[in-house]
Structures are given as structure tokens and as C-alpha cells.
Amino acid sequence: MQNSFDNPMPDEKGYFGDYGGSFIPPELQAIMDDIDAAYREIRQDPQFIKQLTELYQHYVGRPSPVFHAKNLSAKYGADIYLKREDLNHTGAHKINHCLGEALLAKKMGKAKIIAETGAGQHGVALATAAALVGLECDIYMGEVDIAKEHPNVVRMHILGAKVIPATHGRKTLKEAVDAAFEAYLQDPISQLYAIGSVVGPHPFPMMVRDFQSIIGNEARQQMQAQTGGLPDHVVACVGGGSNAMGIFTAFLNDSQVALHGVEPSGRCLEEEGEHAASITKGQPGVMHGFKSYMLQDAGGEPQEVYSVASGLDYPSVGPQHAYLKDAGRVNYHPISDKEAIDAFFELSRTEGIIPAIESAHAIAQAIKLAGQVDGKILVNLSGRGDKDIDFVVDNYGADYGINR
Numbered sequence: 001m002q003n004s005f006d007n008p009m010p011d012e013k014g015y016f017g018d019y020g021g022s023f024i025p026p027e028l029q030a031i032m033d034d035i036d037a038a039y040r041e042i043r044q045d046p047q048f049i050k051q052l053t054e055l056y057q058h059y060v061g062r063p064s065p066v067f068h069a070k071n072l073s074a075k076y077g078a079d080i081y082l083k084r085e086d087l088n089h090t091g092a093h094k095i096n097h098c099l100g101e102a103l104l105a106k107k108m109g110k111a112k113i114i115a116e117t118g119a120g121q122h123g124v125a126l127a128t129a130a131a132l133v134g135l136e137c138d139i140y141m142g143e144v145d146i147a148k149e150h151p152n153v154v155r156m157h158i159l160g161a162k163v164i165p166a167t168h169g170r171k172t173l174k175e176a177v178d179a180a181f182e183a184y185l186q187d188p189i190s191q192l193y194a195i196g197s198v199v200g201p202h203p204f205p206m207m208v209r210d211f212q213s214i215i216g217n218e219a220r221q222q223m224q225a226q227t228g229g230l231p232d233h234v235v236a237c238v239g240g241g242s243n244a245m246g247i248f249t250a251f252l253n254d255s256q257v258a259l260h261g262v263e264p265s266g267r268c269l270e271e272e273g274e275h276a277a278s279i280t281k282g283q284p285g286v287m288h289g290f291k292s293y294m295l296q297d298a299g300g301e302p303q304e305v306y307s308v309a310s311g312l313d314y315p316s317v318g319p320q321h322a323y324l325k326d327a328g329r330v331n332y333h334p335i336s337d338k339e340a341i342d343a344f345f346e347l348s349r350t351e352g353i354i355p356a357i358e359s360a361h362a363i364a365q366a367i368k369l370a371g372q373v374d375g376k377i378l379v380n381l382s383g384r385g386d387k388d389i390d391f392v393v394d395n396y397g398a399d400y401g402i403n404r
């Protein structure tokens, strides 16, 4: 079972139809071209593929199981299956592409891998991969987030990464992106900027998708082996869109399989700053080096976005999702904070699985679908909820009978 390194999209310049491409300063373009060339070479290199496959197996713990959630299925009237990315080493799907990016950096002779992080999930996964592969690792993080996400900051330190605070502006994710970008511009030769989802300039949307495609390739075979056929519906949450592209890619050519992306409608879908539904509410535009659907304010700047799931609050979405939306191949649905928190407790209490709040958005959509359709629903459970338990209990516990 392997990644899909052979895919008709994007084109040579990194376009998925109208979307994607590369909108960056010329000095960075040369570097992206280098990364693209190096990636095209290694993805055909049997040695690289063997190395990555072995790490997936013996380090990450792949293949992750597909679990038939029988209690949830009986309660809601459709067969719900969970692809258990929450069982991966480090607890989510992000390790799949971080290992790929770290191996690529190593092959390219880089000394250091850098990235920004918001809640710290990408930072921890990348610091893990860097420790394993033998690279230095700098993680840029807003000062406000550093205070808020203490356990992940500690993890990164233990793993040997440097956490560099972004101290300007609102001191959160956007400022961390600025700081990481600035550091990258100063030395793009000895460092590789490891983007954390299927976003950014070409080749990252393609590369991160390819590394994540193992999820769908495994799940497709597991569903066939366990149920005798393909699922009727596949559901995944969409922040930047990497876990969703990871599971969708294997099913894109199966027209009988309906695909569902789930965006966070936060507190209110109708109010700017209260959601992060980039496809449902966004318009085509350019930011962070690529063209896609995005939420922009009147001045063309990225809108403030919000979701209870910090992994989903990004004002844009990977360009292949924009393409699949226009092509009508994937349906995108909004799920609110409230619906996600309900699903968080529902999965915990019916199946004994505490999901990440991000993944709980996909569970909520699967429960809705189960009331509307028959057949088999496969949900990508992108991560586990350990990181979220204190927040959930402090903010919502009383509604679910938990007193602290």
C-alpha cells in the first residue's frame, strides 16, 4: 500500500483548472522550482519510496485501521466507518506529510526545516519528523499562541526544536506566517519551509496531497476487504484540506462514491470573523502564494476567521478543493461549533473514541448524512482529541453533565 505519486493534476505549472499556481517573489520562485524538481525526482526513486513506506509502517503505525462504528450506525441508521488516523504516532494525519517533507529536505541537503504553527499541531508533527530524520527545526509561533498552547510548546522543546515567537501585530498565526516567511527569504538555501497543508505555492498542494494519499489508498482497499465494495459516501473535515485530499484522491474516479468536505461555520456563518467557511462563503482570489477560494476583507486582506477547532480556522483552502467544488465532484457543507461539540461527545460516548474537535466536524456531517441517505459512510477521523479535552470540559462540560 503506497502513496499516489502518479496523478493527472495539477499541470506543469501547478494549476488545478483555474486554481493553484505560484504567486511569489522571483527570488523564491527559483527555490520553489528547485523543490519541484527534487520532488519529481524522488517520487520516482524506489529507495525513497521504500524508506517512506517503512517509516509509515514501523514508525507511524500504518496502515491505520478502518473501524465499523456499529453503535453509531445503529443509532443513526446508516453504516458508518472510521478511518483511524487518530491512531497514528503523534495522534493525527499530519505526520504523513511531515515525514515526506523532512525526507525531501534531507535529500536536498538542507540543514534545517522551518514552519509556522497556530495551535502547535503542525509544529509538533514537524519537530517529530526533524528529530527522526536528523534536521534542525525552527517553528515560528505567535506569542499569544505560545501562551495558549503550552503543552505543544513543551513537546516541541523536548523534541529539540526551537520555538521562535512572533511578537508583532496580533501575535497569532498570521504573524507567525510573516515571521517564518521572512526567515525563509533570508536563507532559502540551507532551510526548507515545510508547509502544513495542501496550500501555498506549487509544488506544495501537489506534494502534500501525494504524501497524504496513503490514507485513501489504504481505506479503499480496507473497505473492499471488509465490506465487499466501496463506500457510498466519504466525509472529511477541511481546514487547509490535506486530510480531505488524502482520503478523497483514491475515490475521485469512482463516480458512484459521493465526496463531502466539511467546513467550520463557527459561531455564525452570516457574520464576518465568526466562521472559517472559505468555500461556502469565499470568492476566488490570491493569498499566501496561490489562487483559490478565500475569505478576504474589503481591502483584499485575509479576513479574520474563527472556529472552535483551531486546525480549521484558515481563511482559504487548498486549490484542488476549489477546483473540485467548481467541478461539482465534492460537496462542501458547513458544520457549526455547537454541532461539532455535540459530535465530539456523541462519538466519545457511543464508541469510546474521543475525536479531535476538527475531526468532530466530519463526524457531525456523517450523522446528518446518515439521516438522509442509505449505505456506507466512510469518515476520515483525522486526529484524536487528547489535545482538546481541557478546553472542551472548561467551556462546554456543564452542558454534558460534567462538573469540574
Ligand SMILES: *Cc1c(COP(=O)(O)O)cnc(C)c1O
Residues within 6 Å of the ligand: 092, 093, 094, 121, 196, 197, 198, 237, 238, 239, 240, 241, 242, 243, 244, 311, 312, 356, 358, 359, 382, 383, 384
Ligand atoms: C491540522 C488538522 C486538521 C486540518 O488540516 P487539513 O490540512 O485540513 O487536514 C484536521 N484535523 C486535525 C486533527 C488536525 O490536526
